[in-house]
Amino acid sequence: MTPPRHDTPLIETIHMDKSYFNDGLETPVLHDINLTINKGEFVAIMGPSGSGKSTLMHILGFLDHPTGGKFLFQGEPTESMDEDTLAKIRASSVSFVFQSFNLLPRTSVLENVTLPLLYHPTIPVSQRHRRAVTAIETVGLMERMNYMSHQLSGGQKQRVAIARSLVTEPEVIFADEPTGNLDSHSGIQVMEALQKLHHKGHTIILVTHEAMTAEHAQRIIQIHDGRITADRRDFRRRIAGRESTLK
Amino acid sequence: MIFRDTLRMAVQDVRSHGSRSLLTVLGIIIGVAAVVLMTGVGKSMEGVILGQINTLGPTTIALWPGANGPEGGGGAFNADYKSITMRDIDALKQLQSVTSVAPIIIISEPASYGREKADASVTGTTPDYYNNGSIEVTSGRFHDQSDEQGVRPVAVIGSDIERDLFNGQDPLGKRIDIGGRRYTVIGVLKSVGTQFFQNMDTRIIIPFATAKAVKQRDYVDMATMLATGDIDFSVADVEYLLRKRHNVVSPISDPTKNDDFLVRTAQQAQDILGTVSLALTIFITMIASVSLVVGGIGIMNIMLVSVTERTREIGLRKALGATQWNILMQFLVEAVVVTVLGALIGVVIGILFDAIIVFVASRFLSTYHFGLNPIAITISVLMAIGVGLGFGLYPARKAAILDPITALRYE
Incomplete structure (x- = not known):
């Protein structure tokens, strides 16, 4: 893995707004979001529930569209992209770790991890197995590879979800409250897995309302009532985090 | 994907x-x-x-009274089921284009031997009938002209009738009962299955003269014959003769419209x-x-x-x-x-x-x-x-x- 280059803006939003419309009634969710996230960053978006942090993540992850302003991905404007282009970006450039794991039921760990490769536009069929096994190895679940998803503990499920998110080697991994449904021990394991990915050069955007979880990131963006209220980079914490992982 | x-x-x-x-x-x-x-x-x-049509052979012609023949239910289901008389049959026999004209009278009576009963289709017909349908006997003989002339009470029985009435005994020479009359069995037919919508194996054939005497009537239920040359010519000839004899006039556009009879070849039926x-x-x-x-x-x-x-x-x-x-x-x-x-x-x-x-x-x-x-x-x-x-x-x-x-x- 090449060392992360912090000078390339991976994600850039300029005066970005988002409102939901219900029966003609406008509900503003995000206001004037100006944000630059570089490749290789580990960013936590923090805020109380209803603050708009999940909506922000969905927009940045191409699951939702802004209603105003600009959203550039790798310097490319995104507003005129059609469904197929969006699907292609979701398949190859972004990936998600969800709070509720979202593994396919009655399906093995290996098959769950292979799933994104089915939709990847360029990875050949012959590479699928090797890539999936490598990803499972990364999260330390080799011995559970042929287990069915319902036979796993919550923490294991989330690690499978992490393996699934990195199997396509995306530009950025979004993690939406990845520890929200886990006990503290499993939560720490999951965060350590994400840390490890970060140190390997992956860009990680974490959404959480827990300060403890956000501590793992090198940069914390505070969001409140749809506005960014703080954006802190703390290199000491980043170094401390790295040391704690290396221990 | x-x-x-x-x-x-x-x-x-x-x-x-x-x-x-x-x-x-x-x-x-x-x-x-x-x-x-x-x-x-x-x-x-x-x-x-x-x-069954194939066993009838390519030159067999069948004639029924009534405009619809067996396809319209046949027999008494036709309003004009009496339309073909013995005089018509005699006239047909004079035609050069057909030969082996076999009139048929059907008698609907059960047959019995001792305590055994069988649902038989009793067919009174002339010996020519055997020619027209490639019928064979497994034992005994067909009835012949002397049986016809003598109006003899003899019967040639189908293989199912043999099984149902005699159950393994030799039927030849035995006397079976049909509608209160006694008939001597002189032959057993080889099993051929169904011909012209009737199971031949449940058939009992008796001399035409005998059947005519029993039914006391002058019209027939069916007739079979063989074409001597081109079958279509023979059919046209038979139709022409019967229309003339029955005074049937139909428009040129639909020549069979007012026919009170039906002629079919095996090919047509097929x-x-x-x-x-x-x-x-x-x-x-x-x-x-x-x-x-x-x-x-x-x-x-x-x-x-x-x-x-x-x-x-x-x-x-x-x-x-x-x-x-x-x-x-x-x-x-x-x-x-x-x-x-x-x-x-x-x-x-x-x-x-x-x-x-x-x-x-x-x-x-x-x-x-x-x-x-x-x-x-x-x-x-x-x-x-x-x-x-x-x-x-x-x-x-x-x-x-x-x-x-x-x-x-x-x-």
Whole structure:
């Protein structure tokens, strides 16, 4: 893995707004979001529930569209992209770790991890197995590879979800409250897995309302009532985090 | 995404919902099984009927009183069932174009020997009759001109009658009872199955003169004869003669309109049966296609349920990069897989029931053989696939256009 280059803006939003419309009634969710996230960053978006942090993540992850302003991905404007282009970006450039794991039921760990490769536009069929096994190895679940998803503990499920998110080697991994449904021990394991990915050069955007979880990131963006209220980079914490992982 | 993945996914999902998938395609199974079974039976019946026509030979001509002949019910079902008289038969015998004219009188009386009874079709006819239908005896002899001249009470019995009345005894020389009269058995017919809608094996043939004396009548129920030359010429000749004798006048555009008789050759009967059997096949297929459409609605229902149940999965797949086309194909292929499966089960069940019917029917009808209509089967299977595609499209499209975020949040 090449060392992360912090000078390339991976994600850039300029005066970005988002409102939901219900029966003609406008509900503003995000206001004037100006944000630059570089490749290789580990960013936590923090805020109380209803603050708009999940909506922000969905927009940045191409699951939702802004209603105003600009959203550039790798310097490319995104507003005129059609469904197929969006699907292609979701398949190859972004990936998600969800709070509720979202593994396919009655399906093995290996098959769950292979799933994104089915939709990847360029990875050949012959590479699928090797890539999936490598990803499972990364999260330390080799011995559970042929287990069915319902036979796993919550923490294991989330690690499978992490393996699934990195199997396509995306530009950025979004993690939406990845520890929200886990006990503290499993939560720490999951965060350590994400840390490890970060140190390997992956860009990680974490959404959480827990300060403890956000501590793992090198940069914390505070969001409140749809506005960014703080954006802190703390290199000491980043170094401390790295040391704690290396221990 | 390659098609093999889509197919594998569809098969997996159909398997994981085994009994539900089976219920979903019940309509398809029944529809396809019905087509396979009914057209198979039709084919077998066609074989039975065509088989008997072939034993009649290419020069055999049959004549019935009444405009509709046996196709209109025959015999007394026709208003003019008395239209062919003995004088007509004598006139036919004078024709150069036909030979071996055999008048037939049917006597509807049960036959018995001792305590044994049999439902027989008693046919009074002349010895020429044996010529016209390639009939043979396994023992004894046919009746002959001396039997006719002597108006003798003799009988040549079919093989089923031999079995039912004599049960292994030698029937020759025994006296059987028909309608209170006694007849001496002089011969046993070789089993030939059915000829002209009647089982020859349950037939008892007696001299025409004897039958005429019993029935005391001057008209006949049927006649068979052989063409001496070109069969179409012979038919035209017979028709011309009878129209002249019966004073029948029909418009030139429809020369058979006012006929009070019907003439058929084996070939014509075969053509008519071909047409009838084609019409029947189309008719059955149409009825079964109603079942296929109903089955299709069943598939649509279950697929809609499946889409709703799997909304989160659809959201996840979209989040992982599935295109609308991927999702559409996933559900469409699943619908088609399920219908193809149903169609195949239907084909197997149809063949199975067809075989059971053959097993039973061949005991009563020795010429009944297993038959299948491959065209009807192919059409019904293709229709089933079409139904799967057609009715799977709406649910599949519904799944494909789901918004990923809404789908992921669906509870």
